[in-house]
Amino acid sequence: MILNKDLNLFKKRRKVLTDQLPDNSIVILQNNPISIRSNDVEYKYRPDSDFYYLTGFDEPNSACIIKKEKRSFTYFLFVEPKDKNKEIWTGKRIGIEGAKSIFKADNAYPINEFEKTIKELINNIEHIYFPLGKCKKLDAEILALVNGLKASNRATSRSPRTIKDPRDLIHKMRLVKDNYEIKCMEKAAEISKNAHIVTMSYAKAGIFEYELESILEYRFRANGAYGPAYPSIVGSGNNTTILHYTKNNKKIKKNELILIDAGCEYDYYASDLTRTYPENKKFTSAQKDIYEIVLEAQLRAIDQAKPGKRFIDCHNKALTIIVEGLKSIGLLKGSTEQIIKKGNYKKFYMHKIGHWLGLDVHDAGPYFDKNGDSIKLLPGMVLTIEPGIYISNDSSDIPKEFHNIGIRIEDDILIKKGGNKVLTDGTPKTIKEIESMG
Numbered sequence: 469m470i471l472n473k474d475l476n477l478f479k480k481r482r483k484v485l486t487d488q489l490p491d492n493s494i495v496i497l498q499n500n501p502i503s504i505r506s507n508d509v510e511y512k513y514r515p516d517s518d519f520y521y522l523t524g525f526d527e528p529n530s531a532c533i534i535k536k537e538k539r540s541f542t543y544f545l546f547v548e549p550k551d552k553n554k555e556i557w558t559g560k561r562i563g564i565e566g567a568k569s570i571f572k573a574d575n576a577y578p579i580n581e582f583e584k585t586i587k588e589l590i591n592n593i594e595h596i597y598f599p600l601g602k603c604k605k606l607d608a609e610i611l612a613l614v615n616g617l618k619a620s621n622r623a624t625s626r627s628p629r630t631i632k633d634p635r636d637l638i639h640k641m642r643l644v645k646d647n648y649e650i651k652c653m654e655k656a657a658e659i660s661k662n663a664h665i666v667t668m669s670y671a672k673a674g675i676f677e678y679e680l681e682s683i684l685e686y687r688f689r690a691n692g693a694y695g696p697a698y699p700s701i702v703g704s705g706n707n708t709t710i711l712h713y714t715k716n717n718k719k720i721k722k723n724e725l726i727l728i729d730a731g732c733e734y735d736y737y738a739s740d741l742t743r744t745y746p747e748n749k750k751f752t753s754a755q756k757d758i759y760e761i762v763l764e765a766q767l768r769a770i771d772q773a774k775p776g777k778r779f780i781d782c783h784n785k786a787l788t789i790i791v792e793g794l795k796s797i798g799l800l801k802g803s804t805e806q807i808i809k810k811g812n813y814k815k816f817y818m819h820k821i822g823h824w825l826g827l828d829v830h831d832a833g834p835y836f837d838k839n840g841d842s843i844k845l846l847p848g849m850v851l852t853i854e855p856g857i858y859i860s861n862d863s864s865d866i867p868k869e870f871h872n873i874g875i876r877i878e879d880d881i882l883i884k885k886g887g888n889k890v891l892t893d894g895t896p897k898t899i900k901e902i903e904s905m906g
Contacts, residue, residue, distance in 0.1 A: 486541040495534040496598040517827035545573035597634035643833030644848035656739035657891035663687035677702040677716040693732035700730035708874030709858040738829040742878035749906030754869040761793030765855040780842035783821035786855040822852035854878030
């Protein structure tokens with residue numbers, strides 16, 4: 469187990485969830501299925517984040533049921549049973565006994581008994597919670613069971629009164645990280661930081677983007693990460709202006725910028741880190757002008773990331789600085805208020821300031837409260853702060869010295885009491901730090 473993980477923490481999460489449910493409730497969750505990459509070759513398996521959050525179990529062909537009665541709950545885990553012949557091909561399984569002894573299931577069954585057990589447990593249940601629309605087969609099965617119970621109208625049983633999706637409840641829980649989650653994310657950030665630093669030292673004209681990608685991802689695995697948390701973005705020249713560029717197949721030319729957006733995953737927890745710098749570590753005048761605007765926007769947005777502030781406050785602060793900065797170098801004209809109101813800045817900065825980070829790189833959790841207002845930041849939340857400016861080579865109305873300049877600077881921010889902690893701090897990002905590497 470990574471970082472000496474205490475599996476009791478998953479039991480605590482299940483209790484937090486069930487404490488929010490009425491009596492006579494049942495929660496049904498399935499793990500991700502195995503996905504085929506090509507013919508009979510499978511993708512590397514990755515468990516469903518909500519399932520893993522509540523169980524800690526990461527084997528495929530698994531499911532769980534949590535049943536709440538009289539203010540207490542029973543936890544059922546369904547797994548692949550141990551099978552010596554199959555384990556030769558795919559490795560050891562936890563099995564039925566391990567599901568109980570290691571993963572704290574009150575009851576454990578073979579996965580092929582999942583459907584039968586649902587049918588048995590759903591009788592007399594008043595409230596059913598499962599991810600609506602995620603699995604058509606499960607949708608149809610539960611609806612058929614509910615309709616059957618209603619049609620029978622037996623005096624000895626009650627049919628369910630409500631069917632709800634539990635993800636809103638689970639995702640609100642996931643929004644505030646516990647101590648173990650924070651340790652995982654600190655570790656992921658540290659690995660990513662060091663990988664970026666090493667990769668920066670290899671960056672130069674004449675090599676291909678994919679060579680930097682290979683160095684970066686080697687450092688991820690060499691330091692204990694599962695691998696990239698998302699497809700690594702390594703863009704040079706005009707590719708820096710493509711937000712989700714992942715081909716990574718261009719040869720880097722002299723004086724071009726290199727934008728690397730890449731983070732590793734540690735015990736399924738993501739990091740997300742972006743740095744932009746010239747291949748020779750020496751900024752041109754135009755590159756420096758844009759870089760200084762983006763860096764100032766990021767630093768001021770990070771200052772906003774603290775308890776009591778709203779998520780949108782970080783974006784608004786960065787946006788104002790970007791607009792005023794672009795005005796100062798003649799790329800935008802007019803009042804800051806009108807530029808923002810009309811959205812004229814969007815040809816240079818077309819995305820928001822960041823996103824939640826956790827088990828998913830774009831992590832679960834609401835951005836707005838029940839009144840539609842931007843959510844307030846709380847200790848334990850983790851978000852990215854990643855402003856950018858992008859000027860492609862087809863921007864005919866922009867002076868050519870600014871063409872092919874795409875700059876994004878991104879760090880991972882943990883909200884703490886009284887302020888924040890930049891988890892990816894120490895990855896060079898000031899102009900002085902970058903140019904000193906040349």
